Amino acid sequence: MNYSKIPEFGELPLNEGDPPLSAWGLWKNPALGSLNHLNETKTLEAAKSEIQTGERITLNSGFFFLTYTAHQVFHLTLSPPGLLGRQTFEQKVINKSPRVVNDDIITFNTQGSSQWDGFRHFAYQKEGYFYNGSRVTQQDIHGKDQPHLNSISAWAEHAIAGRAFLVDYFDWALENGKSYDPLASSPIPLSEVQQIIKEKIFSPRLEIY
Template sequence: MLTVPEAIPPLSSLPLNESDPPNSAWGLWGTGPDSALGSLNYLTDELVARTVKEEVRTGERVGLNLPLDFFDPPLLGRAGFEQKVIDKDPLVVNDDVISFNTQGSSQWDSLRHFAYQQQKKFYNGTTQSQIHEGPRTSINDLQSWSTRCLAGRGILIDYISYAERKGIQIDHFTPHAVTLDHVKAVMEESKIESRPGDVLFLRTGYAEAYAKLSTDERVKVAGVREWTGLAQGKATTEWLWESQFAAVACDAPGFEVRPPTEKEWHLHPILLAGWGTPIGELFDLEGLSKMCKKNQRWSFFFTSAPLNYTGAVASPPNAIAIM
């Protein structure tokens, strides 16, 4: 049974153990099997049951998964999607075999994806050698998530819609920073109140902008390692920690802006390696935005079933939002 600590310590008290990396919360969830879930421990049965009753009203639903072959050529030098359709002649039957990088399209990053670079430690002190000591180790992989799946309340910060109304110009393929003030302004305007255990979704418009690119422009963008995302900083990190999100996600290649506005507060190591908080990237948030605008409500019930296999570093989310 998942348990939530009675009190969450302030960010200023991190790390919980003096010898651990900066801002890490190793041990917050104890040392049992559920500790591997990190902040997904917020998604208790009670929270899920309450969220279904409160958030599912119309029955409308939308998938949050971009096509596996959406990015062509693939971003960041990753392997592209391949499919082979197999004719099972003499039977009039087809099979297909696909190959893809699990981070090539919509994805969850597992807690074995990104470490504290200086200390070379993943979540709960896991080392690279522990992950690679066998052909398929399970430490910090996605299998504990996929066994229970993710379910709970999602909230959408529709930044791109806000920016368009306010006349804020965005080049999605440059380091445009979405500040904490921007996020709070969107929440106030949309009457969004976050709750512990929410899954935070940030719509920057990146995926929508990519869809409008020409073939030549897509080739150029494939090699660009800059993009729009949440601005890093102490105040942002404090807000994320105090909000007690179960997970965070966006529609860009990284949840946070790249290059970072403040390298000291680079969120990938803090979220993944420090807090055990899943990061979702390249989610399809276009249909969700339309559904939220139609209902004038920016909270919803959210489910996700990551792939189930030993040693997964990342996975398509297989995610659905239900209004």
Template sequence: MEVPGRRPLPELKDLPLGKGDPPFSAWGLWENTQLGSLNYLTDEVVLATARDEFRTGIRVGLNLPVDFISPALLGRVGFSKNIHNKAPRVINDDIITFNTQCSSQWDSFRHFAYQAEKKVTQDDIHSDPCSTINGLDAWSAKGIAGRGILIDYVDWAHERGIQYDALTNHPIPVDHVKEIISEKNITIRQGDILFMRTGYVQAYAKLTELEREDLSKRRGSPGLGQGRETTEWLWKSQFAAVVADSVAFECSRESFLPRPLTSGIAF
């Protein structure tokens, strides 16, 4: 399905669109580059989703408590709350400090840039305290609302006797994701938000305090396996965004492939 008024989606092999742009970047494909693939979430797409998908008025929060991951991972600053007592009147102010990476969050484009090309530099972002370059400002203007599809890899793997440690590096093959989509008769639509359940949060909740302390110093978590085939599939599926219940949507390891989509952690 193509969106009226938009350029046809180029093949991944034809990226980048502009001479001198970083590998696999799609700059110039959409009018609002700050939105990236969130451009798929047009008013028409969101309206159709609300009209066709809503069955009840039940609302479900997908975000973790901001103090759930404790201590914060990889040396980050954790959550801190101070309740300011304004006695003698019964008035209290909550003073909260935390790194946005310490719990559920969306990764903005400024979080992890093209490292070698340096099209956006640290100076571009930090020279102005009010800089909005590649931040969340464009996203928050309308918020993110759309049709979500859930890939429950945990249950699917359990049914097939696939054993893995949900707190360590475990690449989920894209072929397994395709199998789940086929078995569950899921239809992917342009602008869908892909949710991946890996089991990380469920496993983390069972850890002791000492085990959490040890985990906070280690890198590695389950996620979609990286590779050309995975990137091709994500690109062709035209997801508006991808999220997961683990440290990163993709399998966490030292090297990362360029990501053409917005991504976040739904936990």
């Protein structure tokens, strides 16, 4: 990082003329963003102290269309339309006869399921600039000169192996009679997240340096 600490929101933007609340210039390796926190020392410390059961879970929701009913029940289907009007997942299985072999051809929109949003997915709408201080524009993203500009290729090379704690807001909302629609704009107050942590009686380690 280029700064000795993570800045407060009131200190943003870091540079005059940058979009509101941007932190461009914070990281030594800007292509990694917050993944700069994940280094060998932190990964080794977490593996030694945090792993207790060895249980593994997936956070992927699959290539399905997610619908949400008034009864707060999720339904997963492969039927159109896709999530938020996007293209649905398509799969073609090719029989490679006479060999007993199958090939799969799949077509999907990465925004149609759970995914990591890359730095070129959503720009500052008013300014028209994407992440980082080089003033990346839509024309830059669609140009042929820099195919990896703001892509997730740097993340893939760095690899992601870290620790996290999950706060199950949805179940807590149901238990407390609160309406919550994950497919709508539903701000979650910090006070409620803190309440969940208090009720579940766990103490997250907040140091990140």
